[in-house]
Amino acid sequence: xxxxxxxxxxxxxxxxxxxxxxxxxxxxxxxxxxxxxxxxxxxxxxxxxxxxxxxxxxxxxxxxxxxxxxxxxxxxxxxxxxxxxxxxxxxxxxxxxxxxxxxxxxxxxxxxxxxxxxxxxxxxxxxxxxxxxxxxxxxxxxxxxxxxxxxxxxxxxxxxxxxxxxxxxxxxxxxxxxxxxxxxxxxxxxxxxxxxxxxxxxxxxxxxxxxxxxxxxxxxxxxxxxxxxxxxxxxxxxxxxxxxxxxxxxxxxxxxxxxxxxxxxxxxxxxxxxxxxxxxxxxxxxxxxxxxxxxxxxxxxxxxxxxxxxxxxxxxxxxxxxxxxxxxxxxxxxxxxxxxxxxxxxxxxxxxxxxxxxxxxxxx
Amino acid sequence: xxxxxxxxxxxxxxxxxxxxxxxxxxxxxxxxxxxxxxxxxxxxxxxxxxxxxxxxxxxxxxxxxxxxxxxxxxxxxxxxxxxxxxxxxxxxxxxxxxxxxxxxxxxxxxxxxxxxxxxxxxxxxxxxxxxxxxxxxxxxxxxxxxxxxxxxxxxxxxxxxxxxxxxxxxxxxxxxxxxxxxxxxxxxxxxxxxxxxxxxxxxxxxxxxxxxxxxxxxxxxxxxxxxxxxxxxxxxxxxxxxxxxxxxxxxxxxxxxxxxxxxxxxxxxxxxxxxxxxxxxxxxxxxxxxxxxxxxxxxxxxxxxxxxxxxxxxxxxxxxxxxxxxxxxxxxxxxxxxxxxxxxxxxxxxxxxxxx
Numbered sequence: 265x266x267x268x269x270x271x272x273x274x275x276x277x278x279x280x281x282x283x284x285x286x287x288x289x290x291x292x293x294x295x296x297x298x299x300x301x302x303x304x305x306x307x308x309x310x311x312x313x314x315x316x317x318x319x320x321x322x323x324x325x326x327x328x329x330x331x332x333x334x335x336x337x338x339x340x341x342x343x344x345x346x347x348x349x350x351x352x353x354x355x356x357x358x359x360x361x362x363x364x365x366x367x368x369x370x371x372x373x374x375x376x377x378x379x380x381x382x383x384x385x386x387x388x389x390x391x392x393x394x395x396x397x398x399x400x401x402x403x404x405x406x407x408x409x410x411x412x413x414x415x416x417x418x419x420x421x422x423x424x425x426x427x428x429x430x431x432x433x434x435x436x437x438x439x440x441x442x443x444x445x446x447x448x449x450x451x452x453x454x455x456x457x458x459x460x461x462x463x464x465x466x467x468x469x470x471x472x473x474x475x476x477x478x479x480x481x482x483x484x485x486x487x488x489x490x491x492x493x494x495x496x497x498x499x500x501x502x503x504x505x506x507x508x509x510x511x512x513x514x515x516x517x518x519x520x521x522x523x524x525x526x527x528x529x530x531x532x533x534x535x536x537x538x539x540x541x542x543x544x545x546x547x548x549x550x551x552x553x554x555x556x557x558x559x560x561x562x563x564x565x566x567x568x569x570x571x572x573x574x575x576x577x578x579x580x581x582x583x584x585x586x587x588x589x590x591x592x593x594x595x596x597x598x599x600x601x602x603x604x605x606x607x608x609x610x611x612x613x614x615x616x617x618x619x620x621x622x623x624x625x626x627x628x
Numbered sequence: 629x630x631x632x633x634x635x636x637x638x639x640x641x642x643x644x645x646x647x648x649x650x651x652x653x654x655x656x657x658x659x660x661x662x663x664x665x666x667x668x669x670x671x672x673x674x675x676x677x678x679x680x681x682x683x684x685x686x687x688x689x690x691x692x693x694x695x696x697x698x699x700x701x702x703x704x705x706x707x708x709x710x711x712x713x714x715x716x717x718x719x720x721x722x723x724x725x726x727x728x729x730x731x732x733x734x735x736x737x738x739x740x741x742x743x744x745x746x747x748x749x750x751x752x753x754x755x756x757x758x759x760x761x762x763x764x765x766x767x768x769x770x771x772x773x774x775x776x777x778x779x780x781x782x783x784x785x786x787x788x789x790x791x792x793x794x795x796x797x798x799x800x801x802x803x804x805x806x807x808x809x810x811x812x813x814x815x816x817x818x819x820x821x822x823x824x825x826x827x828x829x830x831x832x833x834x835x836x837x838x839x840x841x842x843x844x845x846x847x848x849x850x851x852x853x854x855x856x857x858x859x860x861x862x863x864x865x866x867x868x869x870x871x872x873x874x875x876x877x878x879x880x881x882x883x884x885x886x887x888x889x890x891x892x893x894x895x896x897x898x899x900x901x902x903x904x905x906x907x908x909x910x911x912x913x914x915x916x917x918x919x920x921x922x923x924x925x926x927x928x929x930x931x932x933x934x935x936x937x938x939x940x941x942x943x944x945x946x947x948x949x950x951x952x953x954x955x956x957x958x959x960x961x962x963x964x965x966x967x968x969x970x971x972x973x974x975x976x977x978x979x980x981x982x983x984x
Binding site: 400441507513519 | 630631634637715716743744746747748797798799800801802803805942945946949950951952953
């Protein structure tokens with residue numbers, strides 16, 4: 265199986281993994297993850313966010329161990345460990361997960377635009393235009409996707425500064441007393457906090473596209489660390505800004521904090537913020553769809569374009585069929601649930617299994 | 629070829645995707661007032677400014693009655709030449725009657741739910757007839773903007789504590805706090821801040837007169853203000869202190885002995901003194917007199933809060949922040965009335981103006 269190999273000219277520099285990891289994490293989740301975490305961990309939610317973030321450093325480490333040992337992507341790992349059929353089956357599940365992720369991202373973003381800006385936005389038309397753009401990016405290959413990721417991190421980064429508004433209006437007494445929740449509450453909060461962190465698992469597929477992958481490890485960790493830092497800042501600002509029961513009622517806490525922003529040149533900041541968010545969404549969509557397409561290409565021998573187009577059509581159709589808030593919420597929470605178990609249970613298991621199998625093979 | 633084609637398709641599809649709102653073709657409501665109407669209905673009074681070509685501003689007033697507030701909006705639309713939008717709403721006023729009898733939460737729900745309404749909009753309670761207040765023209769100004777500025781500058785530089793829509797909800801939903809809103813009245817064609825309306829949950833239960841705002845602000849938050857405070861020194865002399873910067877500190881160390889101390893520290897500059905010589909001794913006396921006066925007022929105020937069982941100072945939240953384990957608000961509410969709340973003031977006069 266040599267088709268896992270990638271030509272040198274398609275590979276990216278190791279430091280770009282920083283952007284790929286970070287941009288994939290910051291997506292629609294950060295708009296409203298606070299409510300889910302505070303529901304469990306109350307004013308200690310920021311500890312849950314921090315703990316979830318730090319624990320994921322270990323998972324990224326395990327991912328690198330697995331992939332470096334295999335020197336290929338997860339699909340080769342699956343095939344190697346489980347054989348063609350079971351391994352293929354697991355790979356398909358992973359691909360479906362990535363497609364579902366891209367649907368979640370797009371649909372949630374459209375929902376936000378509909379609720380906050382244009383209630384009569386047609387999701388079919390918007391989805392169509394957006395996916396055309398995604399297709400255009402994808403047709404340039406993985407290097408273009410990486411470039412989009414770079415801009416998806418750098419251009420909207422100024423949004424972090426807007427957290428100054430809730431911090432300025434915040435009641436920091438709300439953060440006290442620190443560590444007033446039990447371990448199980450903090451754990452439940454951390455579970456809720458993991459949704460906005462997920463997404464870096466796309467690394468499992470684009471790994472062979474990294475030049476000198478061992479060197480990229482610290483960049484991946486760095487990208488993740490930046491996410492952790494951002495989320496903790498956002499979480500602290502949110503806890504200080506809202507009272508607990510008020511936050512429980514607030515679906516998009518980050519967007520609601522923008523409502524307090526006051527700038528001389530714009531009355532309402534959400535409009536700029538949400539529009540900028542399209543730049544955050546675009547690399548998310550590009551990476552997930554590319555990864556799913558790449559996975560399919562590796563499993564059945566088709567050209568990646570032949571795999572990408574049906575995926576985009578599928579995303580568009582499912583996106584159009586989801587109409588209610590309840591469904592979108594359900595989609596978000598199920599993806600989050602699946603992602604949680606995949607990262608925290610499946611990856612360590614895979615690591616162990618690979619370790620054992622290699623030991624056994626060596627002995628034979 | 630691919631790129632231009634995609635671009636053309638995108639442009640064709642994107643234009644006209646959503647309904648647009650041209651500023652000249654909409655009615656931007658800047659202030660809305662709610663009063664009790666007939667047969668349990670709500671009377672809504674909305675004011676939208678009309679900007680004329682010659683630079684004058686006319687205020688169109690719309691009055692409708694309905695069961696719920698959003699229904700009022702559709703009735704406005706039926707009598708207006710242009711559609712109403714809520715994005716520029718700066719102030720919502722509730723009549724004292726509604727605030728005291730029904731509570732205002734039901735009517736504020738729409739403000740919270742509507743993403744187009746900013747968090748910095750003000751809420752206020754009116755002592756006088758709202759219909760009359762909103763029908764008054766305040767010079768060549770948009771009524772909503774005028775009232776918003778009145779409240780805004782008084783809470784930024786004056787003695788009115790900071791309030792806004794977000795703040796109201798923060799306090800309403802926080803169990804260790806009770807909200808308060810500015811109380812305004814119309815007097816001889818002018819709107820005045822009459823004080824503060826103190827709420828329990830969402831119902832108005834007490835009020836503070838305008839004279840007490842300074843004391844309340846010291847008790848409530850850190851601030852600096854351009855307003856002045858005048859103290860009577862006896863023997864007919866008065867001193868006025870301005871440029872006040874105040875720091876508040878809640879001391880909870882003695883909580884176990886059922887004692888909370890609120891410390892206020894005020895720095896100020898003498899602006900006006902009617903006596904003869906402003907010696908160090910006199911300055912000392914001014915400081916002492918002001919301390920005594922504010923302390924007396926503050927203690928009285930705290931007593932009133934405890935009697936009414938309201939907590940606009942957020943002491944409940946402060947106590948929660950130093951209590952480990954799950955905080956029992958019901959228990960706290962019983963305890964609140966018995967806690968010995970002390971109030972100590974310290975006044976420091978830093979300058980006495982440019983003359984000796």
